Amino acid sequence: MDTIYTSLFAPIGDDGLIGGLLILEGLKSTLTVTFFAMILGAVLGVATTFMKMSDHWFWRWPANLYVGVIRGTPVVIQLVILYFIVLSALDVGVIGAAIIAFGLNSGAYISEIIRAGIQAVDKGQTEAARSLGLSQRQTMQEVILPQAIKNILPALGNEFIVLLKETAVIGFIGGVDLMRAGEIIRSRTFEAEVPLFTCALIYLVLTYGFTFMLSKLELRLKQSD
């Protein structure tokens, strides 16, 4: 009990820092970055999907390069390169840089999710729609996308959970997220168990809560089948 008190509720260090408040601050950063990165990722993901499905190499080539580079390198390196090199001249802040880095990262994976969701729709659906005289665009809007969305949404929820956990490397560029908050408390109190288990528990509650909401959503999507 003593260690819980000192780790989370008592001032630690000369600046009067309180562990519990630091963890709340970190949680706020984690959620902010995850939320806005997901939105940025969704926008980039949709745009990239359209580029990849284009008939013209001029659009396909950069999209393929983008997805290839992002998928082929660790997110930590992407984050550090973006903050210290690409964005170093701009004043976007640690959180801003993290949102951009994780948004870029997520966009590549989301475009793959959308592409897979579209390709999973039976080819016969396109043939039937086109045989009725619908254009490629009408076929996409009226027939393919409404069916693909059922494949896409669950995978998108999963991507959100992955993203939430991956933001735990924000400390690499000096940001204080949930993970970093735990580390700061550990290094100041020389107590590892309480801060680290607290952080892990918070991640677990967040992902479990989200998974639960997701399963409810999937049940509703299945109803029209």
Next chain:
Amino acid sequence: MIKINQLYKSYGDVEVLKGISEHIKSGEVVSVIGPSGSGKSTFLRCMNLLEMPTSGDIIIEGESISAKGASVDDLRQKVGMVFQNFNLFPHKTVKQNITLAPIKLGLMTAKEADDKALELLAMVGLTDKRDAYPSSLSGGQKQRVAIARALAMQPDIMLFDEPTSALDPEMVGDVLDVMKSLAKRGMTMVIVTHEMGFAREVSDRVIFIDGGNIVESGTPEDLFSAPKHSRTRAFLSKVLR
């Protein structure tokens, strides 16, 4: 109505259609038979450009559809297609399946399309299923909806790609009955089928395709009773027992 000149189709090195020429007249009901892999489905799918011919010309109502600049979408509005696997839109009700294309293409108002859909559903005997989703229908019912959906575009020609092959035997009759009534109304129909009895009863002409070529073509009586070609005889002796 449809003139096909020297139609070739290859997938890579594999030549599936080897110079097919054919003339299908208005109101004619033509059955296409042949062993699997003979190219008969590819032949049919070329007629609405679901497969792009490698070379050759297809002329529908005087317009070449394989010419550069030809509007594929406009052509397809005139040529209805029914698939082996129905390909109904699972996220739309039966009625919405039928009204989607006429409304989206601006050919009918929502009201007109609804009336047309109900008229067609009555014709195929599925009025009571108008608000059902495809997943709740049997195979035979699905195929009849698919026929109604194609007819809603008021096509001049209907193509059928093995329409009863995916059906349980007891469902086949209902679908064939709908097709028979269509034939009686003077619809131009090209049917790829394994239903020899049906081909014999309903067709004006039967085409036997093997190895990417039309081997023999003639009235059902001639082709089934007195096939001229040995390959036709060999095929028929296997399928007619």
